Amino acid sequence: MRILLLEDEPELAAALMTALGRRDILVDHVCTLADAALMARFETYDVLVFDRRLPDGEGLDLIPALRREKITAPILMLTALGGLQHRVAGLDAGADDYLAKPFAIEELLARLRALQRRSPIVSSEQFTLGNLTLDPRSNEVSIDGRLIDLARREYLVVEALMRRANRIVTRPVLVEAVYSLDDEIESNALDSHISRVRRKFGAGGASVEIRAIRNIGYLLRVKT
Numbered sequence: 001m002r003i004l005l006l007e008d009e010p011e012l013a014a015a016l017m018t019a020l021g022r023r024d025i026l027v028d029h030v031c032t033l034a035d036a037a038l039m040a041r042f043e044t045y046d047v048l049v050f051d052r053r054l055p056d057g058e059g060l061d062l063i064p065a066l067r068r069e070k071i072t073a074p075i076l077m078l079t080a081l082g083g084l085q086h087r088v089a090g091l092d093a094g095a096d097d098y099l100a101k102p103f104a105i106e107e108l109l110a111r112l113r114a115l116q117r118r119s120p121i122v123s124s125e126q127f128t129l130g131n132l133t134l135d136p137r138s139n140e141v142s143i144d145g146r147l148i149d150l151a152r153r154e155y156l157v158v159e160a161l162m163r164r165a166n167r168i169v170t171r172p173v174l175v176e177a178v179y180s181l182d183d184e185i186e187s188n189a190l191d192s193h194i195s196r197v198r199r200k201f202g203a204g205g206a207s208v209e210i211r212a213i214r215n216i217g218y219l220l221r222v223k224t
């Protein structure tokens with residue numbers, strides 16, 4: 001799961017990124033409405049998590065603008081404004097869920113999972129190519145129905161390739177899929193993820209292959 005976190009309190013943001021990262025949730029963190037609008041337009045997220053009181057305005061005001069642009073990811077408001085009328089205003093403004101601070105991380109996680117389950121885009125998708133199947137709800141990849149064991153970033157590489165199967169996926173697109181904004185990216189890390197995935201595909205008897213397209217990127221297709 002990949003989320004956008006709009007939160008201007010640095011300590012809370014850092015704590016959330018650590019806690020969510022441990023659960024294999026990729027977090028892109030921004031501090032202003034302007035940056036959140038930018039990221040939501042250019043990236044695809046499973047859930048958008050917005051604070052309300054921000055340096056450049058009110059988090060709720062972003063919702064109608066995003067919906068007009070057909071950005072349909074579910075939005076969870078995470079805010080100290082937890083009174084009844086605040087929660088009602090948040091839901092009326094188009095938020096899909098509302099969690100008041102302070103909150104328990106387990107509740108946040110449960111709500112993120114629930115929002116992802118409800119999201120029509122994610123829940124309807126399961127990708128199959130050759131004998132390879134990828135389920136983005138469970139982050140599971142199987143070959144002929146047998147689950148294969150992938151590390152988090154290996155899974156993200158496979159997901160990015162599966163979503164664009166039979167098309168060339170450029171290196172920048174893959175790097176963006178695998179790393180959140182705040183991760184440090186070691187050079188050649190992408191290639192080592194790819195080679196580990198190839199070995200696992202080989203060992204599992206996959207009928208698909210990842211072809212390198214020199215200087216451009218990679219392509220997932222059925223072996224010929």
Ligand code: CA
Nearest residue numbers: 008051053054
């Ligand atoms: Ca705030």
